[in-house]
Amino acid sequence: xxxxxxxxxxxxxWLVGVALAFAVAMILAVVVERIAVAGHEARxxxxxxxxxxxxxxxxxxxxxARAALMRIRSWHRITIARLILLPxxxxxxxxxxxxxxxxxxxxxxxxxxxxLLRSPxxxxxxxxxxxxxxxxxxxxxxxxxAALDDPNDDVRNTALDALADMQDPVSLPAxxxxxxxxxxxxxxxxxxxxxxxxxxxxxxxxxAAVDTEHRLNYALALGICGTAAARPILCEWSGDARxxxxxxxxxxxxxxGVDRASLPFVIAAxxxxxxxxxxxxxxxxxxxxDRDTAATLARHLDDTWxxxxxxxxxxxxxxxxxxxxxxxxxxxxxxxxxxxxxxxWDGKASR
Amino acid sequence: xxxxxxxxxxxxxxxxxxxxxxxSQFVMAGVAGRFLWRYQRRRNPRNLALVARLAAPxxxxxxxxxxxxxxxxxxxxxxxxxxxxxxxxxxxxxDGSKDDTLAIMTREFALVExxxxxxxxxxxxxxxxxYRSLVEPALIVIDKVNGGxxxxxxxxxxxxxxxxxxxxxxxxxxxxxxxLSRAAMPFLEHPDTVAVGGYVAIANGCRxxxxxxxxxxxxRSWFARxxxxxxxxxxxxxxxxxxxxxxxxxxxxxxxxxLRDALIDVGGYDGTAIGEDMDLTLRLQAYYRExxxxxxxxxxxxxxxxTQAPEDWQSMRSQRCRWRRxxxxxxxxxxxxxxxxxxxxxxxxxxxxxxxxxGLGPLIELLGYIVTTIAFFLGLLDWQHWRVMLAASILFxxxxxxxxxxxxxxxxxxxxxPGDLALLVTSAILENAGYRQLNTWWGCVGTVQAxxxxxxxxxxxxxxx
Numbered sequence: 018x019x020x021x022x023x024x025x026x027x028x029x030x031w032l033v034g035v036a037l038a039f040a041v042a043m044i045l046a047v048v049v050e051r052i053a054v055a056g057h058e059a060r061x062x063x064x065x066x067x068x069x070x071x072x073x074x075x076x077x078x079x080x081x082a083r084a085a086l087m088r089i090r091s092w093h094r095i096t097i098a099r100l101i102l103l104p105x106x107x108x109x110x111x112x113x114x115x116x117x118x119x120x121x122x123x124x125x126x127x128x129x130x131x132x133l134l135r136s137p138x139x140x141x142x143x144x145x146x147x148x149x150x151x152x153x154x155x156x157x158x159x160x161x162x163a164a165l166d167d168p169n170d171d172v173r174n175t176a177l178d179a180l181a182d183m184q185d186p187v188s189l190p191a192x193x194x195x196x197x198x199x200x201x202x203x204x205x206x207x208x209x210x211x212x213x214x215x216x217x218x219x220x221x222x223x224x225a226a227v228d229t230e231h232r233l234n235y236a237l238a239l240g241i242c243g244t245a246a247a248r249p250i251l252c253e254w255s256g257d258a259r260x261x262x263x264x265x266x267x268x269x270x271x272x273x274g275v276d277r278a279s280l281p282f283v284i285a286a287x288x289x290x291x292x293x294x295x296x297x298x299x300x301x302x303x304x305x306x307d308r309d310t311a312a313t314l315a316r317h318l319d320d321t322w323x324x325x326x327x328x329x330x331x332x333x334x335x336x337x338x339x340x341x342x343x344x345x346x347x348x349x350x351x352x353x354x355x356x357x358x359x360x361x362w363d364g365k366a367s368r
Numbered sequence: 369x370x371x372x373x374x375x376x377x378x379x380x381x382x383x384x385x386x387x388x389x390x391x392s393q394f395v396m397a398g399v400a401g402r403f404l405w406r407y408q409r410r411r412n413p414r415n416l417a418l419v420a421r422l423a424a425p426x427x428x429x430x431x432x433x434x435x436x437x438x439x440x441x442x443x444x445x446x447x448x449x450x451x452x453x454x455x456x457x458x459x460x461x462x463d464g465s466k467d468d469t470l471a472i473m474t475r476e477f478a479l480v481e482x483x484x485x486x487x488x489x490x491x492x493x494x495x496x497x498x499y500r501s502l503v504e505p506a507l508i509v510i511d512k513v514n515g516g517x518x519x520x521x522x523x524x525x526x527x528x529x530x531x532x533x534x535x536x537x538x539x540x541x542x543x544x545x546x547x548l549s550r551a552a553m554p555f556l557e558h559p560d561t562v563a564v565g566g567y568v569a570i571a572n573g574c575r576x577x578x579x580x581x582x583x584x585x586x587x588r589s590w591f592a593r594x595x596x597x598x599x600x601x602x603x604x605x606x607x608x609x610x611x612x613x614x615x616x617x618x619x620x621x622x623x624x625x626x627l628r629d630a631l632i633d634v635g636g637y638d639g640t641a642i643g644e645d646m647d648l649t650l651r652l653q654a655y656y657r658e659x660x661x662x663x664x665x666x667x668x669x670x671x672x673x674x675t676q677a678p679e680d681w682q683s684m685r686s687q688r689c690r691w692r693r694x695x696x697x698x699x700x701x702x703x704x705x706x707x708x709x710x711x712x713x714x715x716x717x718x719x720x721x722x723x724x725x726x727g728l729g730p731l732i733e734l735l736g737y738i739v740t741t742i743a744f745f746l747g748l749l750d751w752q753h754w755r756v757m758l759a760a761s762i763l764f765x766x767x768x769x770x771x772x773x774x775x776x777x778x779x780x781x782x783x784x785x786p787g788d789l790a791l792l793v794t795s796a797i798l799e800n801a802g803y804r805q806l807n808t809w810w811g812c813v814g815t816v817q818a819x820x821x822x823x824x825x826x827x828x829x830x831x832x833x
Contacts, residue, residue: 030756050777203559
């Protein structure tokens with residue numbers, strides 16, 4: 018035991034050396050990092066101050082500014098590209114995008130992005146994709162679609178963002194077939210469908226007709242970009258054996274809007290055994306001002322809470338018929354009555 | 369066994385414990401550094417814009433409990449209303465305040481008593497009324513009888529929340545303007561996400577305007593300075609390392625974004641838990657893992673909010689003793705998870721680590737000091753060994769804290785003045801010579817309190833910003 022203790026003793030001296038070296042190394046790392054980052058930021062500020070006015074003039078079509086920008090050193094290109102492209106994240110004005118694309122092309126930055134696309138480092142590939150998508154470089158749609166199969170999941174998701182920004186209809190089939198790709202973030206899949214809107218619908222309907230396994234995903238997608246053309250198939254899906262599919266179909270109908278032909282399906286879904294389906298059906302009836310629908314819906318104020326809330330919200334939108342049902346309920350006691358009173362109060366407050 | 373042999377054996381055990389702890393810290397630093405590096409690479413304006421590009425961003429209910437917050441409530445609510453996230457509502461729970469909290473809110477936000485219907489799946493003290501604002505439609509105020517704990521108030525707020533996601537904060541939490549967008553991202557990216565925590569930074573010394581941190585600076589108090597580096601170490605090493613392996617065991621009570629359904633499933637916050645935030649996080653982990661349901665609890669490694677740290681001795685002592693009691697209570701309650709492969713990384717990695725290094729840590733350290741003192745009086749102490757161990761302990765402690773300072777500076781760049789950075793580095797070194805030992809002592813006091821059932825919640829002296 019004493020031998021072991023003396024071994025430990027010897028090793029603790031070694032430990033002190035390691036600890037001291039590490040502590041000193043970390044202090045140096047903090048100092049060096051701070052100096053390096055401060056230097057980099059100062060350089061960025063200088064470059065931004067120097068180039069921002071030129072970029073503004075260049076985007077406005079000033080030939081002199083463009084000529085000046087074309088003479089810049091190659092290692093300043095990323096800063097210039099950032100100045101041109103970063104505002105496009107929030108400003109999606111087509112004219113602004115076209116100006117940016119024109120300037121980037123004139124400055125020969127596109128071949129630079131091409132090189133980055135082939136980089137072994139994933140973040141560089143992602144940066145190139147964001148740039149190409151942001152400026153809608155439609156001649157690169159193929160390369161961006163190919164990036165959907167990149168080995169890195171961040172690059173694949175960035176490619177999806179880039180296609181959403183690009184809005185090139187050529188990429189739609191590639192996007193729609195990846196609707197079930199779980200390696201792509203669900204929200205990004207939704208965002209790209211939202212970006213294209215109703216342009217996706219026909220592809221979705223064609224695929225849905227032959228692919229019953231993924232019906233849930235198609236129903237969710239139609240909830241984002243569906244139009245009146247999707248109503249018949251959504252009504253058909255309200256009879257699907259899978260409750261999540263029925264609920265998603267009702268949710269999609271709620272977003273698209275219910276017409277006279279689809280109304281009976283929605284009313285029938287109000288009696289579904291699954292609460293989520295009933296809730297979505299109740300939500301789908303918003304704005305239907307006829308007395309019978311309002312009366313049917315009012316019965317669901319006593320349903321499961323999720324259904325009752327949606328029924329109440331729909332009744333609130335049903336003008337006189339809905340208000341009459343809510344007023345009749347509001348006089349009572351309990352949670353449904355309180356819910357009815359809340360809807361009446363909300364209605365008054367919003368007016 | 370002679371006393372010398374026993375002492376040698378004890379030395380071996382303590383040294384092995386010390387080496388294992390420091391080794392684990394460096395491994396965590398590596399894992400956390402890699403996680404942070406990847407997070408930083410992914411952090412760009414286009415990613416943050418995703419929420420705005422969605423057809424229907426997730427609706428978030430912000431639950432803010434308020435008990436005697438008359439001085440700060442208006443600024444707090446205004447700051448919440450100004451968050452850069454459109455689809456949200458704010459549920460303020462007036463938890464039986466004895467001051468003018470409700471009256472001030474009524475005056476400032478034109479509150480009127482209004483019907484607000486909601487189910488009450490979570491238990492809480494009786495409600496007295498519900499109020500809506502005529503000028504801020506997103507604001508709901510629930511007035512209730514004081515339930516004796518923050519948990520009770522938060523449960524009432526969760527009941528009233530209509531969002532799919534619920535953000536639970538402390539009354540004094542100051543959120544970063546983009547905190548919600550950042551915290552919502554994991555929910556958008558991974559469908560298995562049930563909760564998201566974030567890096568809670570210390571606001572002492574910072575300039576605060578209307579409940580927003582507008583300029584970051586180091587405080588004058590050394591207590592607060594030590595806590596800043598302590599929080600950096602906690603949030604940027606251990607929690608990031610856990611998050612990178614999907615093993616988050618604690619979402620701070622100051623900032624936690626949850627799936628409302630998940631909160632309802634586990635019965636919300638437990639009013640009897642001293643460490644209610646860790647208790648809830650572990651119950652979420654247990655609930656999902658016991659049912660073989662996928663669960664992901666994410667952690668945002670950048671400051672999402674700011675909070676005030678205690679600066680006086682008494683507040684510090686009561687806070688640390690309470691944290692200690694909370695930790696031991698949670699470990700005892702969730703003891704079935706420790707070393708149980710059914711709970712994955714939580715059962716086999718995170719909880720055993722917490723039990724060994726956080727649960728036993730203060731006791732082993734104190735035992736070390738006691739044994740050293742006894743050995744000194746018995747003339748059995750090898751001073752050379754003792755000095756070397758002490759030096760190694762302080763240097764390793766400083767080195768690991770400096771790693772977190774480095775990671776913090778690299779990723780957040782909050783303390784921009786060179787003087788502040790120098791103070792951070794100095795605090796990281798000095799923290800190990802005195803402050804850490806003080807925490808060890810309070811940890812032991814907290815352990816005794818936990819075993820004897822003594823010790824209350826305590827009060828924290830707040831300073832006006």
